[in-house]
Amino acid sequence: xxxxxxxxxxxxxxxxxxxxxxxxxxxxxxxxxxxxxxxxxxxxxxxxxxxxxxxx
Amino acid sequence: xxxxxxxxxxxxxxxxxxxxxxxxxxxxxxxxxxxxxxxxxxxxxxxxxxxxxxxxxxxxxxxxxxxxxxxxxxxxxxxxxxxxxxxxxxxxxxxxxxxxxxxxxxxxxxxxxxxxxxxxxxxxxxxxxxxxxxxxxxxxxxxxxxxxxxxxxxxxxxxxxxxxxxxxxxxxxxxxxxxxxxxxxxxxxxxxxxxxxxxxxxxxxxxxxxxxxxxxxxxxxxxxxxxxxxxxxxxxxxxxxxxxxxxxxxxxxxxxxxxxxxxxxxxxxxxxxxxxxxxxxxxxxxxxxxxxxxxxxxxxxxxxxxxxxxxxxxxxxxxxxxxxxxxxxxxxxxxxxxxxxxxxxxxxxxxxxxxxxxxxxxxxxxxxxxxxxxxxxxxxxxxxxxxxxxxxxxxxxxxxxxxxxxxx
Ligand code: SF4
Numbered sequence: 001x002x003x004x005x006x007x008x009x010x011x012x013x014x015x016x017x018x019x020x021x022x023x024x025x026x027x028x029x030x031x032x033x034x035x036x037x038x039x040x041x042x043x044x045x046x047x048x049x050x051x052x053x054x055x056x
Numbered sequence: 057x058x059x060x061x062x063x064x065x066x067x068x069x070x071x072x073x074x075x076x077x078x079x080x081x082x083x084x085x086x087x088x089x090x091x092x093x094x095x096x097x098x099x100x101x102x103x104x105x106x107x108x109x110x111x112x113x114x115x116x117x118x119x120x121x122x123x124x125x126x127x128x129x130x131x132x133x134x135x136x137x138x139x140x141x142x143x144x145x146x147x148x149x150x151x152x153x154x155x156x157x158x159x160x161x162x163x164x165x166x167x168x169x170x171x172x173x174x175x176x177x178x179x180x181x182x183x184x185x186x187x188x189x190x191x192x193x194x195x196x197x198x199x200x201x202x203x204x205x206x207x208x209x210x211x212x213x214x215x216x217x218x219x220x221x222x223x224x225x226x227x228x229x230x231x232x233x234x235x236x237x238x239x240x241x242x243x244x245x246x247x248x249x250x251x252x253x254x255x256x257x258x259x260x261x262x263x264x265x266x267x268x269x270x271x272x273x274x275x276x277x278x279x280x281x282x283x284x285x286x287x288x289x290x291x292x293x294x295x296x297x298x299x300x301x302x303x304x305x306x307x308x309x310x311x312x313x314x315x316x317x318x319x320x321x322x323x324x325x326x327x328x329x330x331x332x333x334x335x336x337x338x339x340x341x342x343x344x345x346x347x348x349x350x351x352x353x354x355x356x357x358x359x360x361x362x363x364x365x366x367x368x369x370x371x372x373x374x375x376x377x378x379x380x381x382x383x384x385x386x387x388x389x390x391x392x393x394x395x396x397x398x399x400x401x402x403x404x405x406x407x408x409x410x411x412x413x414x415x416x417x418x419x420x421x422x423x424x425x426x427x428x429x430x431x432x433x434x435x436x437x438x439x440x441x442x443x444x445x446x447x448x449x450x451x452x453x454x455x456x457x458x459x460x461x462x463x464x
């Protein structure tokens with residue numbers, strides 16, 4: 001059976017303690033960009049706001 | 057032009073419209089200002105896509121509307137947007153020129169929106185402008201004009217010829233693909249102008265083939281949209297059971313995208329879920345609990361919520377407000393706008409009991425509708441969303457665990 005978010009959250013990591021260099025070694029591509037976004041959010045906290053879906 | 061509140065349609069007494077704003081807002085809650093301004097320049101379209109909320113779904117209110125946005129409404133709309141940005145000290149806003157088909161509007165109208173808004177905005181606010189088009193009118197000359205006006209272009213297309221023409225045809229049935237394909241080739245040559253591609257899923261299309269066909273146009277961003285539908289009008293191939301065909305379709309694309317050695321394009325839905333799984337905040341109204349900061353200004357100056365709500369019932373996006381008579385702040389007090397800004401407080405009990413709700417957020421708001429109870433329901437795509445989120449969480453967990461192992 002696939003792991004669920006429950007499994008994930010129970011092991012949730014503090015990604016702020018992981019360097020980008022380490023992340024790039026783990027996996028290139030889309031994953032790194034998502035993590036960069038998370039680290040950026042941690043560095044420069046802003047009020048979250050959701051944007052329009054029917055446009056890109 | 058509408059200069060006062062239009063006669064409002066009878067509103068259902070369903071959640072949240074049966075509520076007073078005070079009853080649904082938690083103590084100390086403050087509205088989130090709008091950041092995305094959707095300006096509808098033309099209410100008609102030169103395609104007759106069979107899934108379009110404008111022409112094929114429950115709402116028919118567009119029929120009584122003027123075809124295009126007159127200059128005086130453009131000026132009022134841009135003034136209201138600038139006023140809102142100034143009052144809330146917004147550092148960045150996005151303006152999306154939309155329709156119908158916005159390229160049916162004269163080029164001068166598009167330029168007017170950009171130039172009047174740039175002139176009205178204070179120096180502390182940066183504005184990004186995009187036009188979301190079906191692509192059929194995007195010639196080289198048109199693209200030059202859009203570029204000169206500072207507009208980037210997003211195109212709606214569902215895949216290759218067969219996939220696209222399942223739904224996206226001209227009135228009378230003629231294929232729209234040759235024209236859209238030409239537009240996308242033009243944009244591929246001008247990456248600075250290319251905002252990306254929006255694509256509606258059809259389960260008959262192969263997921264990976266669809267992704268790779270669209271990827272060949274080198275869009276900087278791509279988003280797959282679930283077809284319109286809700287509990288009372290179910291989407292195609294989404295019976296009210298535990299099946300997960302849309303989830304499986306999306307998982308196939310996710311794995312193809314995620315396993316690519318470099319990021320081939322931004323895939324918005326997937327990025328939002330990965331970020332959500334890692335504890336970050338969503339930036340898309342499609343998924344997650346972030347307050348929605350979107351307001352639509354219709355061709356006649358009416359302030360509306362997103363068009364996709366038209367799939368629920370006639371007049372669902374209406375607020376009864378207009379740019380002529382109301383500041384945009386007035387819409388922040390509308391119960392339906394509030395309902396999309398209060399996060400978990402707007403969720404159904406079943407969603408609150410669901411462990412993925414911080415990531416899912418109950419799914420896209422229009423998909424939650426059920427006649428009689430309104431919008432406080434799980435998404436009609438609940439089983440698909442759960443399947444997709446669980447899969448993505450598993451993949452992300454494996455990667456983060458690998459980083460930790462390498463460190464150890
Ligand atoms: S997966 Fe279903 S129950 Fe869980 S939050 Fe999403 S819509 Fe609600």
